[in-house]
Amino acid sequence: MIVLLGVVVVILGFVTRRNPVLVVGVAGIVTGLLGKMSPREVLAAFGQSFADSRSVTVFAIVLPVIGLLERYGLREQARNLIGRLGKLSAGRFLTVYLLVRQVTAAFGLNSIGGPAQTVRPLVAPMAEAAAERTAGARLPDRLREKVRSYSASSDTVGLFFGEDCFLAIGSILLITGFVNSTYQQHIEPIELALWAIPLAVCAFFIHGARLLLLDKQLEREMAAAAAENDLPLPKGADK
Amino acid sequence: MIKVEWLYWLVGLVFVVMAVQMAADRTNPKRWTSAAFWGLLGVTFPYGTGVVNASKGTGGWTLPAEPLGVAVLALIVLAGFNFLGKGVPVTTTGEQREASATRLGSKIFIPALTIPVVAIVCAAVLDDSGLFQEGQATLLGLGVGCVAALVVGMLVTGEKKISVPLHSGRSMLEAMGSALLLPQLLAVLGSIFALAGVGTQVGDIMNSVLPENSKYLAVIAYCVGMYLFTVIMGNAFAAFPVMTAAIGWPILVEQMNGNAPAILAIGMLAGFCGTLCTPMAANFNIVPATLLELKDQYGPIKAQIPTALALLVCCTVIMAVFAF
Structure with missing residues (x-):
């Protein structure tokens, strides 16, 4: 029973936001010693399992290629392409962005999007502008927050449920590295990545549907806000 | 060669x-x-x-x-x-x-x-x-x-x-930085857990809680366990070795002869559903709120929770139906 303290160390460490690398190291040593291993055996266990799971860190060799392409404007070109979607409604625009983010992440390009790279400079402002164009009025602060929150969500959902379709992503390699070395298996990354595809499809339909509903919700709440404040209808709304 | x-x-x-x-x-x-x-x-x-x-x-x-x-x-x-x-x-x-x-x-x-x-x-x-x-x-x-x-x-x-x-x-x-090395270190931790018998301990507890041979309850326990562990720790990678050593491998794969790649891949994604819902995963959920200058720093999480819960159901159902 006492070896479960190692799990407690992991939970406490992550909950109290200690350095994750340190948490893992301490939890490994504590668990090994509580599991009646000698210090020498603990060291051997660290060394052996580190050697067995080297495949997990292999994805680092992608970095020089991506670094080279970013230097030559990979992100800028991605932005140019997304910028062409300017005529869609807010919900439709975010749905297309969700798809783009999923597909590019599935091809291993998970760093071309992100909160700092695309959401703040591009996705959120475009979604807000689209919502205001559709409504023909300025968004109240509460709805502006909502559009921004959904912009961030389409980026994050797209990344999470796209990247696992790529072979060389930390999570897939963590699974094969851990299982192959611990249970003497020969699972290949591609077998795992295939199972991520049905969930990527589910994620697109579920989150995409919610993004499309956002359009309806904005329309309803804009109408309610206009009635409540007895604001004059924006120009052109009666046509 | x-x-x-x-x-x-x-x-x-x-x-x-x-x-x-x-x-x-x-x-x-x-x-x-x-x-x-x-x-x-x-x-x-x-x-x-x-x-x-x-x-x-x-x-x-x-x-x-x-x-x-x-x-x-x-x-x-x-x-x-x-x-x-x-x-x-x-x-x-x-x-x-x-x-x-x-x-x-x-x-x-x-x-x-x-x-x-x-x-x-x-x-x-x-x-x-x-x-x-x-x-x-x-x-x-x-x-x-x-x-x-x-x-x-x-x-x-x-x-x-x-x-x-x-x-x-x-x-x-x-x-x-060191984030690059974290997945490999977590794989190491998973192996040490297995060597020291953490998985068998948690597995024994789960066995005493779960009724004998109830495949669906075990699938739910694995997926929801990955979800909850990830919500608490803010990191699906950290939850994975623990839950897999406890339920995923000994019960779902070995005892019930499940399809290992399906169970493991979907289990990890159930953890990702947890990442979408937790402020502990600050870089994914809190940092965007700050960058977008939101008054409500939980705005992105609120936008993600319904999707994440629906996807957790999808993970559980797909695993229960297709992995055995």
Whole structure:
């Protein structure tokens, strides 16, 4: 029973936001010693399992290629392409962005999007502008927050449920590295990545549907806000 | 025949070359300790060949595992006590990148797409050709894909110096810091948990709680367990070894003969559903709120929770239906 303290160390460490690398190291040593291993055996266990799971860190060799392409404007070109979607409604625009983010992440390009790279400079402002164009009025602060929150969500959902379709992503390699070395298996990354595809499809339909509903919700709440404040209808709304 | 160890040597070499670049980078306030970290990590790759040879008896040179364990603890100390620093990135200006994006257009995506295309071709077509070590075609395909993409990338961009991609890659390495090593360390932790019997302990508890042979309850326990553990810890990678050693492997795969790749891949994604819902995963959920200057820092999480819960149901159902 006492070896479960190692799990407690992991939970406490992550909950109290200690350095994750340190948490893992301490939890490994504590668990090994509580599991009646000698210090020498603990060291051997660290060394052996580190050697067995080297495949997990292999994805680092992608970095020089991506670094080279970013230097030559990979992100800028991605932005140019997304910028062409300017005529869609807010919900439709975010749905297309969700798809783009999923597909590019599935091809291993998970760093071309992100909160700092695309959401703040591009996705959120475009979604807000689209919502205001559709409504023909300025968004109240509460709805502006909502559009921004959904912009961030389409980026994050797209990344999470796209990247696992790529072979060389930390999570897939963590699974094969851990299982192959611990249970003497020969699972290949591609077998795992295939199972991520049905969930990527589910994620697109579920989150995409919610993004499309956002359009309806904005329309309803804009109408309610206009009635409540007895604001004059924006120009052109009666046509 | 191309062996997977060759790929590990290449990865190790890339880390060592980048470590040398770091040591020479005077803009990095912690250049010596940074170089020590990445250089040591690079050396563990060829050293690991000897450790694996010794444990598997596959021939070739053999080396003891204990010194590698000491090296791993040294890496943990260097990363855990903040000895890693960043230099000023060697890159182009925003205007230069804009100009180059206009010049190259969407051709810039070709090298990036080369990586997965080559990797998939190797895994699907060349697996039985005898060209690659058996059972390693995907990983080797990735290595071949990266080398091919680098050549294509230099042709497309017209870059002639090999030091340029290495410098750009090093800047990305410095930006990621110890986060790059975390998945491998969590795999190590999972193995130590298994060796020390953590999985069997949690498994015994689960066995006493779950009714005998109830496949559906076990699937729910694994998926919801991954979800809740990830919500608490903010990291699906950390939840994975624990839940897999406890339920995923002993109960779902061994006891109930489930399809291992399906169970493990979907289990990880159930954890991702948890990541979407937790403020503990600050870099994904809180940082965007700050960047977007939201008054409600939980705005993105609120937008994600219904999707995440629906997807958790999808994970559970797909696993229950297709993994057995």
